[in-house]
Amino acid sequence: MEKIKSSELIINPDGSVFHLHLRPEHLADTVILVGDPGRVELVASFFDEVECTISNREFVTTTGTYKGKRFSVLSTGIGTDNIDIVVNELDALVNIDLETRTPKAEHKSLDLVRIGTSGALQGNIPVDSFLLSNKSIGFDGMLNFYAERDNVSDLDFEQSFKDFVKWDAKLASPYVVPASKSLINKLDGDDMIQGVTISANGFYGPQGRVLRLQTLDPDLNDKIEEFDFKGEKITNYEMESSAIFGLSAMLGHNAAAVCAIIANRITKDASKDYKPTVKSLIQVVLDRLS
Ligand SMILES: O=P(O)(O)O[C@H]1O[C@H](CO)[C@@H](O)[C@H]1O
Numbered sequence: 001m002e003k004i005k006s007s008e009l010i011i012n013p014d015g016s017v018f019h020l021h022l023r024p025e026h027l028a029d030t031v032i033l034v035g036d037p038g039r040v041e042l043v044a045s046f047f048d049e050v051e052c053t054i055s056n057r058e059f060v061t062t063t064g065t066y067k068g069k070r071f072s073v074l075s076t077g078i079g080t081d082n083i084d085i086v087v088n089e090l091d092a093l094v095n096i097d098l099e100t101r102t103p104k105a106e107h108k109s110l111d112l113v114r115i116g117t118s119g120a121l122q123g124n125i126p127v128d129s130f131l132l133s134n135k136s137i138g139f140d141g142m143l144n145f146y147a148e149r150d151n152v153s154d155l156d157f158e159q160s161f162k163d164f165v166k167w168d169a170k171l172a173s174p175y176v177v178p179a180s181k182s183l184i185n186k187l188d189g190d191d192m193i194q195g196v197t198i199s200a201n202g203f204y205g206p207q208g209r210v211l212r213l214q215t216l217d218p219d220l221n222d223k224i225e226e227f228d229f230k231g232e233k234i235t236n237y238e239m240e241s242s243a244i245f246g247l248s249a250m251l252g253h254n255a256a257a258v259c260a261i262i263a264n265r266i267t268k269d270a271s272k273d274y275k276p277t278v279k280s281l282i283q284v285v286l287d288r289l290s
Pocket residue numbers: 034035036077078079115116117118203238239240
């Protein structure tokens with residue numbers, strides 16, 4: 001089998017992957033992904049034992065055990081461009097032999113679960129609630145660079161959404177990818193609201209926030225609130241889940257995302273203090289995965 005060239009898969013002198021600085025032995029099969037590097041320590045504070053903490057740039061990873069199960073928690077930083085790095089390097093750690101630089105014959109599936117923060121797009125979703133994503137819509141266009149993109153996407157949903165909101169041709173074409181059904185079943189509970197999430201490629205204009213700059217389509221959030229695809233409603237904005245779901249589906253990993261709702265864009269409400277909500281969500285997720 002042909003070797004993956006060193007320019008394509010950069011490996012550091014210590015044998016770790018380029019950005020994450022992890023070697024295969026550092027990674028658990030269940031990985032919690034958080035945006036904020038500071039949240040890694042919070043997740044790890046629940047662990048019974050910590051094996052290692054490794055950091056480079058915004059990518060901080062701690063591996064340990066919770067109730068006897070091995071977990072890694074890794075910060076992605078903000079945005080789907082970082083997710084392209086994180087998911088490809090996590091996959092390389094388990095599915096490419098880094099010594100021979102060739103894909104392994106047997107593929108391993110990781111469970112990747114994002115614990116994030118998010119803004120609600122329906123008036124009946126309270127701040128400080130938990131939102132479990134059934135699907136994610138990528139406004140970022142990152143997945144469109146991959147040949148397998150259509151095979152993992154809900155193309156009917158995409159077309160219906162683009163038609164309904166009159167999607168402008170200047171914007172990247174949105175992609176819609178479902179989360180892993182088995183992880184949704186594990187994570188679901190009476191405390192979870194399920195819905196369709198949008199990953200925006202920005203916090204301000206791309207999520208319809210106007211400070212001093214007007215947006216291309218000032219009605220976009222109203223149309224998103226109204227849109228319905230076979231009974232499914234769009235519920236919230238964040239910035240990473242679409243790429244996590246899309247790359248995981250293409251590479252054969254299981255992915256899910258649960259967010260603490262810290263703002264409601266319809267009622268204009270914001271959480272007074274979202275950190276205790278994130279802490280409770282972490283406990284719930286670790287318990288349901290362990
Ligand atoms: O709290 P995290 O996980 O970073 O998630 C959300 O918060 C950031 C924006 O404030 C984006 O990363 C968005 O997805």
